[in-house]
Amino acid sequence: MPNAPCPLQLRPVLIIGGTHGNERTGPWIIGRCKADPLLLGPAAPPVDHVIGNPAAVARNRRYLERDLNRCFTPELLEDPTDSSVEVRRARTLLERLGPAGAEPHQLVIDLHTTTASMGACLVLGGRRPTDLALAACAQQQCGLPIYIYESDPCETGFLVNGWPCAVTIEVGPVAQGIVDPLVAEQTLETLRVVLACATSIANGSRKAPERVLVHGHITGLDLPKDAQGNPIASIHPERARRDWQAIGPGAPLFLGADDVVYRYSGAEVVYPVFINEAAYGEKGIAMNLARRETLTIQPEWLDAVRKLMLQGA
Template identity: 30%
Template sequence: MKSINSVAVVGGTHGNEFSGIYLVRQWQQHPQRITRDTFTTQTLFANPKAHEENKRYVDSDLNRQFSVEDLANPALANYEQSRAKVMNNVLGPKGNAKTDFIIDLHNTTSNMGPTLIVLQSDDFNIRMGAYVKAKMPEAVVIFEDQTPLAEHKFVSSIAAQGVIVEIGPQPQSVLRQDVLDWMEIMTMHILDYVDLYNQGSLPELPASYEAFRYTETLKLPENAQGERIGMVHRFVQDNDFKPLHQGDPIFKLFNGEEICWDGHYEAYPHFINEAAYYDNNLAMSLAEKITVQL
């Protein structure tokens, strides 16, 4: 892969996820903290209007607006759809982007700790995961590589390379020092990795490491009318990345019944009971544990 010449650090894609917003503001005042020798770094505050209104988004989720088709469709013109087109002009255009690498900063209400989400399983991303975990053992790496990059709708898919830094638990519209610190530390390790990668000076990395690969998303229990009739079971709550075996309780219905996991594989829930996903009645994402070989 060619060298990374330009990096963008994006905060505030969701207006009520505060850590990335406050970090981007700090780095705009002190750009030397995110400056490295082998590439240029810019910052972008993605969704200022949503932040002013203290909302995740104004009209629609900004982090779902970056498919090539949607970016090219002038009929998609609500606030976030229009904002996505502006961002694509600044960082992209997608498919031939002037930005080589995007780091998109997010908070989750789920107990996921410091999590790095990568969209591709090429050598660059595999080694990045190894480097981040070597420097930050508490970090979790998730591969969401089941979809080609061109078909992803995330901000970080504008560039040929991009990752999502997802840190929690943090309630919406508040700051937590531990979460903000994790986000800053992980971002610095990623920037260091890119710099070392460009120089061909990466340290010796472990031959393999544990990671996760996204498999599916589960919805909260509903009745025939689409009304919510249950909640995430306390057995699962706050146990992100803990194994879920067949027969383990996963939902508790309001009538007292339990629904158990009946999948054919050992699942690892994450984004458990994420507050932002209630508008779509989503309960959690699932993953399989994998061993990544360098």
């Protein structure tokens, strides 16, 4: 009689909340999971948790000196003259919990919320095969929309880029500074799905999905502004709270204080997302535009995730 198969030893997945200090849902979820690890579902791999930016969480602010979720660029991490709170925190997180850190992690899930009506979705920091494979499995399981925040020279250095496989869970709308229990439950359910996918990839029970539908970032759009930089328009009522809904040439984007309608002048059908994200005001982004694409998943992409998940692989 053969020996029973040796149970797989899975590396712990790192769950991060509070990367933005005024998004309270992530830290709340982490607190709940500490009290009851079974909340993460029967198929969850082992997990560790960390608060991304505890100094900002304590002040209920997005960040103290700069956005931690834009600090993970080689330029900032290796700049000896930058000693801002968040760049130092990014270095500490990588030294302690990064892929080559003192307590190494290979797979990260970063919990975020938005004031935009995005529902629950996954955000990737690029087109890494590992991230696409994990996200594709989650989409296969429950239809989650996927946004790839890529190719924007002003928006780089996402935390997820610091680990070899990582996704951001983004849920909205919820105001900054509060925990809405319904948004928290959406976040927790999405976290359960992603964790269950990680387990099924690691134990080989997951067949690679053939395709994944993604929304690739094209550009951010700012509100129309006057010469002093003050907004002279709002989001148009037809765009309000309608993230992920396709628009074509001539679609209204903004409504001027003087009732002028500013329209989309492109020729391509695009998908607005992060409409009215409050934290993007200071970045000059009133909404982002994305292009819908179907990508083919290569089976070996799942193997790459599997290797990251397995001890000694």
